[in-house]
Amino acid sequence: MVDNGFVHIKNPHLDMLSEDILYHFDLGTKTHDLPSMFGDVKFVCVGGSPNRMRSFALFIHNELGLDGDGNNIVDICAGTDRYSMYKVGPVLSISHGMGIPSISIMLHELIKLLHHAKCRDVTLIRIGTSGGIGIEPGTVVITDIAVDAFFRPQFEQTILDKVVVRNTQLHQELAKDLLECSREISSFPTIIGHTMCTYDFYEGQGRLDGALCSFSKML
Numbered sequence: 001m002v003d004n005g006f007v008h009i010k011n012p013h014l015d016m017l018s019e020d021i022l023y024h025f026d027l028g029t030k031t032h033d034l035p036s037m038f039g040d041v042k043f044v045c046v047g048g049s050p051n052r053m054r055s056f057a058l059f060i061h062n063e064l065g066l067d068g069d070g071n072n073i074v075d076i077c078a079g080t081d082r083y084s085m086y087k088v089g090p091v092l093s094i095s096h097g098m099g100i101p102s103i104s105i106m107l108h109e110l111i112k113l114l115h116h117a118k119c120r121d122v123t124l125i126r127i128g129t130s131g132g133i134g135i136e137p138g139t140v141v142i143t144d145i146a147v148d149a150f151f152r153p154q155f156e157q158t159i160l161d162k163v164v165v166r167n168t169q170l171h172q173e174l175a176k177d178l179l180e181c182s183r184e185i186s187s188f189p190t191i192i193g194h195t196m197c198t199y200d201f202y203e204g205q206g207r208l209d210g211a212l213c214s215f216s217k218m219l
């Protein structure tokens with residue numbers, strides 16, 4: 001999806017639109033000057049909760065030593081209550097809600113946004129929580145391979161009447177670079193590991209505390 005550093009869109013139908021409305025962001029190509037609003041974005045960090053992504057934006061504002069009071073930072077998507085978006089220098093911080101359908105809708109509109117804004121060489125990172133198996137609670141895991149509920153490095157989506165399989169390949173060099181950065185922080189362990197993405201928090205993750213449970217502790 002990246003061509004010469006620009007975000008390439010794999011949908012020929014978009015070229016036929018007189019206006020592309022990024023509905024869940026309350027942004028659009030006719031109503032907003034997307035290149036001037038977002039053209040300098042280099043990092044997009046996403047996570048589930050709107051408040052957390054606001055706090056993250058404030059943290060980055062301070063880390064980058066930007067002018068002004070970070071507390072005045074505005075939600076670019078304030079016209080909708082679906083997602084929140086904050087821009088601090090070259091960093092966009094966006095909430096994606098919970099679960100695959102919610103993050104998927106956000107990613108469609110984010111990728112189109114980066115394309116329309118003519119952003120170049122953008123790094124996208126999800127920062128969020130997960131359960132962990134065989135590691136200390138509180139460990140930061142930098143994902144090298146994202147697997148589905150069958151441990152396959154792929155994502156299956158039913159589109160019309162077909163199952164379309166897409167790979168979930170991640171940038172290995174970025175994972176190594178992030179691990180290298182983590183060596184400066186000794187307050188919590190950081191490792192590289194695999195992350196499983198399931199369709200459900202409860203039974204989908206093998207939890208015993210949902211409203212339904214179709215299995216026992218001993219399989």
Ligand SMILES: O=P(O)(O)O[C@H]1O[C@H](CO)[C@@H](O)[C@H]1O
Nearest residue numbers: 047048049098099127128129
């Ligand atoms: O920590 P965040 O980013 O909210 O995300 C995780 O938390 C949610 C479930 O509790 C899921 O959406 C999962 O992806």
Ligand SMILES: O=c1cc[nH]c(=O)[nH]1
Nearest residue numbers: 129130131132201205
């Ligand atoms: O998806 C998630 C998020 C937090 N904790 C979990 O166990 N799963």
